[in-house]
Amino acid sequence: MDNKTLTSYPKEKIKILFLENISDSAVKFFKDSGYSSVRKLSKALPEEELIKEIKDVHLLGIRSKTHITDKVLEHAKKLQAIGCFCIGTNQVDLKSAQARGVAVFNAPYSNTRSVAELVIASAIMLIRRIPDKNRSAHEGIWQKDSAGSYELRGKTLGIIGYGNIGAQVSVLAEALGMKVIFYDTITKLPLGNAVAKKTLKETVSQADVVTLHVPDLPSTRNLISKSVIKSFKPGGILINYARGEVVDLDALRAAILDKNISGAAIDVFPVEPEKNGDAFKTPLQQLPNVILTPHIGGSTEEAQLNIGEDVSDKLYQYLEMGISIGSHTVPPLSLPPQEGTHRILHIHKNVPGVLSAINSQLSSHNINILGQYLKTNEEIGYVVLDVDKKLSASALSLLKEVEATIKVRLLY
Numbered sequence: 001m002d003n004k005t006l007t008s009y010p011k012e013k014i015k016i017l018f019l020e021n022i023s024d025s026a027v028k029f030f031k032d033s034g035y036s037s038v039r040k041l042s043k044a045l046p047e048e049e050l051i052k053e054i055k056d057v058h059l060l061g062i063r064s065k066t067h068i069t070d071k072v073l074e075h076a077k078k079l080q081a082i083g084c085f086c087i088g089t090n091q092v093d094l095k096s097a098q099a100r101g102v103a104v105f106n107a108p109y110s111n112t113r114s115v116a117e118l119v120i121a122s123a124i125m126l127i128r129r130i131p132d133k134n135r136s137a138h139e140g141i142w143q144k145d146s147a148g149s150y151e152l153r154g155k156t157l158g159i160i161g162y163g164n165i166g167a168q169v170s171v172l173a174e175a176l177g178m179k180v181i182f183y184d185t186i187t188k189l190p191l192g193n194a195v196a197k198k199t200l201k202e203t204v205s206q207a208d209v210v211t212l213h214v215p216d217l218p219s220t221r222n223l224i225s226k227s228v229i230k231s232f233k234p235g236g237i238l239i240n241y242a243r244g245e246v247v248d249l250d251a252l253r254a255a256i257l258d259k260n261i262s263g264a265a266i267d268v269f270p271v272e273p274e275k276n277g278d279a280f281k282t283p284l285q286q287l288p289n290v291i292l293t294p295h296i297g298g299s300t301e302e303a304q305l306n307i308g309e310d311v312s313d314k315l316y317q318y319l320e321m322g323i324s325i326g327s328h329t330v331p332p333l334s335l336p337p338q339e340g341t342h343r344i345l346h347i348h349k350n351v352p353g354v355l356s357a358i359n360s361q362l363s364s365h366n367i368n369i370l371g372q373y374l375k376t377n378e379e380i381g382y383v384v385l386d387v388d389k390k391l392s393a394s395a396l397s398l399l400k401e402v403e404a405t406i407k408v409r410l411l412y
Helices: 024-032 047-054 070-074 094-099 112-127 130-138 164-175 200-206 226-230 249-257 301-321 354-364 389-400
Strands: 016-018 038-040 059-062 081-084 103-105 156-160 179-183 209-212 236-240 261-266 290-292 341-349 369-376 380-388 405-410
Touching: 016 024, 024 038, 024 301, 047 070, 059 301, 070 094, 081 301, 094 103, 103 301, 112 130, 112 164, 112 209, 112 236, 112 261, 112 290, 112 301, 156 164, 156 200, 164 179, 179 200, 200 226, 226 249, 249 261, 341 354, 341 389, 354 369, 354 380, 354 389, 380 389, 389 405
Parallel strands: 016 038, 016 059, 059 081, 081 103, 156 179, 156 209, 209 236, 236 261, 261 290
Antiparallel strands: 341 380, 341 405, 369 380
């Protein structure tokens, strides 16, 4: 079956909204696929404004600053899926989206390399004390000396969170001749010669450079606390390209001023400005050997292109074929198109008897099911049915009447 013939609705009537200056590759992807109603806005929208914009939208694309609340989703009656064109999905009320049968996708791997490279670059800059020498040179002061300046080779890198980014940092660090140790709450297979440590404090006490790669969870808030900072190896360096709530910035400031920590690179903050040009404050400003960047760890042209293509493809596969692989809300299903049928997607509450009710409704009206796929999670079930073309309209009406139904869509 030619993918160009697949459609859940006339393509010109499918409304797609992209916010926060999402890569043009995403816009091009959908327009090249025949979707003409694609809008792109350069900024995030506040809740009330977003509610007005989203009421007729079928696909929504956002980055990290747009917050999709329960109130927003309540007004998004036509919304089929949300694409988070970034690593995380914290900005979306996933529980509410799941309850409404809205699929939520993201791009957990697309900017991994961009972040990993910047971590290594920051480690080199800090261990050589380049920020201080750069500032002096700009101020017209010549400071040519080697005091406190070291090579990265032979030093120990401590990675907190050995996931996709942490593992890539591990590989790059070893290539530069570093020793790598790591700590993760989940048992992970080390890459290369990396060595797992049993505790957080054991890791930071042995590392010359500590880099953080953990999610924003209640368990990671203030993970690098005053007491943990006291366990750092004297003169250690801290790099945070993970989440802003992970580090106690006041405690870090005190440690830098006391020269217990020799340098830091921080890219994420507990409170960040809404847009470029807004005022920004942090306790770490004007400190020696500190690199501050405006949440740009994954902001490279390559990463944005990859994210645009990755998330767009997931949204397209779900819209056109019902494939939900990578969704954080709708159970994952991957299925091929079937010739000579109409496909119906049925999302329902995960309660006993729904599949039996679906089959009973259709069989009692002599509607032949040519293919059926089911996947559930704790909250909802996702059924894909391929039925006889002549009877698909009747099947759609019958499935809407099944108790516990959340959303039904005739795919093609």
